[in-house]
Amino acid sequence: ETGVTQTPRHLVMGMTNKKSLKCEQHLGHNAMYWYKQSAKKPLELMFVYNFKEQTENNSVPSRFSPECPNSSHLFLHLHTLQPEDSALYLCASSTGTGGTGELFFGEGSRLTVL
Amino acid sequence: AQSVTQLGSHVSVSEGALVLLRCNYSSSVPPYLFWYVQYPNQGLQLLLKYTTGATLVKGINGFEAEFKKSETSFHLTKPSAHMSDAAEYFCALFRESGTYKYIFGTGTRLKVLA
Numbered sequence: 001e002t003g004v005t006q007t008p009r010h011l012v013m014g015m016t017n018k019k020s021l022k023c024e025q026h027l028g029h030n031a032m033y034w035y036k037q038s039a040k041k042p043l044e045l046m047f048v049y050n051f052k053e054q055t056e057n058n059s060v061p062s063r064f065s066p067e068c069p070n071s072s073h074l075f076l077h078l079h080t081l082q083p084e085d086s087a088l089y090l091c092a093s094s095t096g097t098g099g100t101g102e103l104f105f106g107e108g109s110r111l112t113v114l
Numbered sequence: 115a116q117s118v119t120q121l122g123s124h125v126s127v128s129e130g131a132l133v134l135l136r137c138n139y140s141s142s143v144p145p146y147l148f149w150y151v152q153y154p155n156q157g158l159q160l161l162l163k164y165t166t167g168a169t170l171v172k173g174i175n176g177f178e179a180e181f182k183k184s185e186t187s188f189h190l191t192k193p194s195a196h197m198s199d200a201a202e203y204f205c206a207l208f209r210e211s212g213t214y215k216y217i218f219g220t221g222t223r224l225k226v227l228a
Contacts, residue, residue, distance in 0.1 A: 101208030
């Protein structure tokens with residue numbers, strides 16, 4: 001496989017459920033990102049990991065918990081979400097520090113919170 | 115503060131007509147600039163980028179953009195629209211310095227009329 005792969009593509013969960021989104025990149029990149037894309041809102045950066053270390057947390061509520069076990073994998077653990085958390089969650093990767101900044105995106109995980 | 119402004123959240127053009135999507139930026143230092151495209155139910159895909167050098171940048175699918183420092187603009191153009199160009203387009207700015215390295219515009223949805 002090549003590129004950035006996100007699973008699942010679609011997820012429906014209740015407000016009391018616990019679920020996880022997974023992202024895997026096969027590009028040899030060192031930086032990985034979670035973005036939230038809601039209707040009629042700009043792309044929101046949630047988390048950035050560089051060489052497995054979290055370098056940014058953009059004031060994201062604690063009900064979202066990221067995990068980056070290695071440079072190729074990124075998870076977003078979800079628990080006790082709210083309906084307003086329904087959105088498309090995009091994972092991206094880049095070469096990291098020193099690169100030209102190009103982001104490679106996955107196809108996204110469409111989350112619906114009931 | 116750095117920012118990206120895309121003029122027009124929706125643009126409609128006839129098939130075969132010129133496509134012009136506007137992007138203005140604000141940055142205290144020379145930025146890297148990008149255009150991404152997002153087709154329905156997909157992630158973002160890089161169309162083209164400007165880092166240094168030639169100010170007219172050619173991308174995929176016949177798109178190009180010109181970096182104009184004096185006008186702080188990076189407008190995206192395509193001489194002849196195709197139905198398959200219907201998508202959402204995002205202009206983005208990247209700088210290595212600062213805690214927030216990547217700034218996206220709010221997006222322009224392009225509609226191509228038959």
